[in-house]
Amino acid sequence: PEKLRAKVVEFARTAKKVGQDDPRRIIHALKVGLAMTSVSMFYYFNPLEDGFGDSTMWAVLSVIVVFEFSVGATLGKGLNRGIATFLAGCLGVGVHCLATLTGERGQPILLGLFVFLIAAMVTFLRFFPRIKARFDYGLMIFILTFCLISVSKYEDEEVLDNAFERLSTILMGASTAVITCIIIWPVWAGDDLHNLVATNIEKLGTFLEGFGGEYFRVSGDGQSQEGDKAFLQGYRSVLNSKGTEESLANFAKWEPHHGRFTFRHPWNQYLTVGALTRQCAYKIEAISRYLNSDIKTPPEIQSKIEEACTKMSSECGKALKELALAIKTMTLPSLADPHIANSKIASKNLKALLKTQLWEDNDLLEMIPAATVASLLIDVVASTDKIAEAV
């Protein structure tokens, strides 16, 4: 019982965390509950004629399968499902009629051949990267519907009725899901992508703002304040953000005009900005290692480069934060320009410093991070700037 209790507590804690991380999840769960209840009640009372009967089940199935977290994903799945069912239905009815003409014996052979060909070809299509990204679900539904309709045993007219019935119930289910998803507190994948890209840039900015001070404090007195170092870890989530960004962009492409975004918003631009942000994050990952390095830089060297490095790092951080803000508010990132200029000046100073001074017999390894951050970041900030202006 002790173990069981621990597990229950653990479970409750996870549930709380999942809910707190994104309260929209709770709303989403309630929305799914609502959509399922309404379509189930429709199934239960079944106001339509008896012939519609069991097909209503397809509506229930469609709701649960189509309903996704974001509007874009739901719309994409709904449209995929609707269009694929329609096309496969037409093809299926055609093949069914054709097979009927060949008579009793030829029919199963012809049908089997068609099913094999269509299933194999469409499955192969699903491996095409571009098609997979947007129509994977539709292709699956296409195979399914085609098989069910073409192989069914009904007579020609019944097949048409059957196909039509199924299409209409599926459309009903899918539209229930889409409408519930859009009307009640919609979650737009586009908004999420927008915020993700901006937040990622902001995280890098936060790191850089703090890095200069932290680095020289750590290697200066060999000790740093404990606590509130979370900002130094924040950038880590940026490293693996590629998958999330790509799927959000795919969903966002399905979404209609909403809020500040039009239907054909340049979503791919976000992917470009995201990729540059990741490039920058890789460099920061390399730099951050020096925070806990064993090798200590002699103080006299430190004090020489400290000013330029701290300035560079904090100005870059400020510039990135301004860029993030500019993306969030969708304005031109003119406020970032002076910071970029400042950081460029600081990096020039540092380079001159390194050139003109005769370094004494010191371990060069210690100067590396500061110098690296300089040359790397200026480039990245400049290129991010270019992209941000395009938003």
Place this chain on the structure above:
Amino acid sequence: PEKLRAKVVEFARTAKKVGQDDPRRIIHALKVGLAMTSVSMFYYFNPLEDGFGDSTMWAVLSVIVVFEFSVGATLGKGLNRGIATFLAGCLGVGVHCLATLTGERGQPILLGLFVFLIAAMVTFLRFFPRIKARFDYGLMIFILTFCLISVSKYEDEEVLDNAFERLSTILMGASTAVITCIIIWPVWAGDDLHNLVATNIEKLGTFLEGFGGEYFRVSGDGQSQEGDKAFLQGYRSVLNSKGTEESLANFAKWEPHHGRFTFRHPWNQYLTVGALTRQCAYKIEAISRYLNSDIKTPPEIQSKIEEACTKMSSECGKALKELALAIKTMTLPSLADPHIANSKIASKNLKALLKTQLWEDNDLLEMIPAATVASLLIDVVASTDKIAEAV
């Protein structure tokens, strides 16, 4: 017509590329075709009694939905589907009986309430990261089956029959998919994961082996041979391998004993190795930037550090390649040890070189990459070594 022709050619080229990249895709498509045909023919001839009738459709549906590229994914989906249908069926029948007891009026209210609660709660469960990774599909099927069974209009006994019928056809469909997937040229997610991790390490090794020579040639005579530089780009795919590795590991956990892998193979170990590999790749990403740097190092400096750096880089590369080979053949990576030792010696030499020599008035920035690669890589190689030994 010109445009259309260009599109057709483009399409054919993509198809060829998709097939060539991984010929197993073609086999997979044929396998799906085969499974669909056999289950469709079953549906068509329907050897069982009439009562089974329309339920056979569930078999067709299960095949296409459950059949995935790798055995692990197919097994996972099949088991999820089977178990979820069974549990939801039991619960659904129970709730249905309960609702019948409450009489005409109470029934729809009670049913609606249950559907809402179950759908909302289970949907929320799907957000739990651990549950999502392995049971996402099962939870969806759970909601679906529960709604369909509990809300159905049949009398108590009919409901039981209905539920049983559906369960058996679904099991039939799912097992058709699983059996076809395992018997005919199976694609094991575990093998893929194993190869992916080993290949990634190998890619880093190839880069490092080539890097030393390439770097000093480029910055030496300002020119490098064109062509066969692909090895310098190969490491890039490692940067974003996290998602693929994680999903393969999830699939692999479903797979039974096969080839050199047992059922409870330590798949998580691969994720650890993969994460370390990615850490190393981030550093290489930072280093590789210096290959095309504008800043030129004076030749006299270059010649001083060239030997140590080249040695270090190539020995690290060799060590990583040995590690990759050791993972592939599943042996202890003892052949990598001397290379690691060599690279450590080389890095010590370089450090000493940097310490003892009084550097003239030169731009320090140019020495950075070589020195960085030294200190960074030794650590990474050592830690990879530790993990590789555990395989």
